Amino acid sequence: MELKLLTTRHLFFTGKGGVGKTSLSCATALALAESGKQVLVVSTDPASNLDEVLEVSLGSTPTAVPSVDGLYALNIDPEAAAREYRERTVAPYRGVLPPAAIQSMEEQFSGACTVEIAAFDQFSALLGDPERTREFDHVIFDTAPTGHTLRLLSLPSAWNDFIGSSANGASCLGPLAGLEQQRALYAATVAKLADAAQTTVVLVARAETAALREAERTAGELAALNIRNQVLAINGVFRASEPGDRVADAMTERMRAALAAMPAALTRLPRFETAFVPGGLTGISALRDFCTPNGARAERTVPVGLPPDLDRLDRLVAALEAAGRGVIMTMGKGGVGKTTVACAIAAALAHRGHRVLLSTTDPAAHVVATIGAPVSGLSVARIDPAAEVEQYRREVLASAGASLDAQGRALLEEDLRSPCTEEIAVFRAFAKTVDVGKDGFVVLDTAPTGHTILLLDAAEAYHREVMRVQGDMPVAVRELLPRLRDPAFTRVIITTLPEATPVHEAERLQADLRRAQIAPYAWVVNQSLLASGTRDPLLAERGKHEFPYIRRVADELAERCVLVPWLPEPPVGVNGLAVLTERAA
């Protein structure tokens, strides 16, 4: 580890899901602890796998990691924090106020806003209150997927502005209203994030064009929030030890080209690289090997055969086609290729003569870049949260604002600056898109796991809200959740990679979907080196490591499992996508 770049007390690891934020933050924490420091690792991801990586059961207070002196960890679970917060507020009134009143209070605390606010509250308690972390030399935050991370990081100043500029006493802070007294704490949090003497943000990326583009976007957004002490980490850089293997050569070249074409904003940052490791970074001994590589792990591996019973993407498309219409959603953590899978399915359905709308709520919106040239019958739409919020605000001000006097209008505008407004605006757009599925195919490339879970949660709270509020709700909105739950109308395809963490997270996603009464239709295990036919020692070794994960998906998790190989030609553009659906996996 390049500890000389990571000297500040607070370290944040941010990046697209699956780039190795947890691995790098744990490896850094381990290296710092073994150099004699007291170190605390904190995960703020609702889908945290810190427990798994450190082999210790964690809670919301620092827990010592056995076998490593000075290393402690904790999970901030925003959903649990929101539940606690709700309980703290509601409990004193049970038996005092009527049950209907209690129920309606609980409902108000079940929305996405409360979860975010609760997460932020805990996050700033750690960062803003020196007493909480006084005994640690370093506090390392292993943060959630990029969209969520950005939001978390951008909240302090957003709310600071909001509280500061509120004329009538922040009316729309909602559940945050009770926290307003903590303004000093929030201000301290904002100051610490932007203080280069105290805080470093490590942008974790892979040597891939999309991941680097994402890192560039993050770097820009953080800089706009005045957080400029950034370091770039390129994780898992692969270089073939000898040329000749088609897959290994292609991977080496693809990574080299991606690094050579690195966006200018990133080249100016201090940077370090970490090498490709064939096994996963789960467990203390694996982390230790990673920190001090011995370099002697490349042996000749005999390729193992492919599992014979797996499906292919072309057959999945044929099965999806049979329905003639409906919504197809590819879900999974960022970086697993769900955009690619969504694009491939959408393009294949369009090629077969269907009318297809491909839509994305992914903040990164890679869809347009992936499709390339236009395809007949296929239209592409993006649900852009910022644009949706703007449109919603305009609509509200035009309808409800028209009859108001200046003061009423000012108050309305102020409430429209609330964090809830975005959730509502995005869902209106989402509902409209799902509605199109009754006349043709809609393929939705959804946002990363943690975000998606919150989104669905919000969908349900939203649904309940619709039942309660009188007024003219569009039919599309009223029918949203029943449609998402109808297996004849909506088909969820869980996308994952044949690795420990992605499979584990996809399993959690499936469990969450099932709790929301949505049954996934199929799983796609993407970018398999095992299926790629490589004979490169490191890559074939990695391929062998995939086997148990593929088996677990096929045998225990999926109704229908499709294996997609890692392809020497990147599956972008119309021809690249066609390779995915026309060739046997």
Place this chain on the structure above:
Amino acid sequence: MKRFEIYEPAMCCSTGVCGVDVDPVLAQFAADLQWLAEQGVEVLRYNLSQQPQAFAANPAVVKEMEAGIERLPVVTVDGQVVSTGVYPSRDQLRQRLEHGAAAGQRVVAIPVVEAGGCKPGSGCC
């Protein structure tokens, strides 16, 4: 000084934009209250999700809620309930301001007939 207190249903904000559809009545009511305050009246607004203690401390309000949660919002003038289930208009507020709680009829909402019809004890029939 007269005291107007408004006990509102659980909402995350006072103009109601946090719901799926903005209720223009709410935004207008917020402006009306501001007008009322400018007339030298003490105006206190309680939201069930944020100030439940104010509801619990007022037996008359608890009694209304026990009769049905749709009795919210409840408006009191100097402690007396003057309206339930509706946001009074500026004219109605002005009337209360000029003549006090005793003046005129108590304002009640016109009951909304839901699919299931009126429930006994809900106060709508």
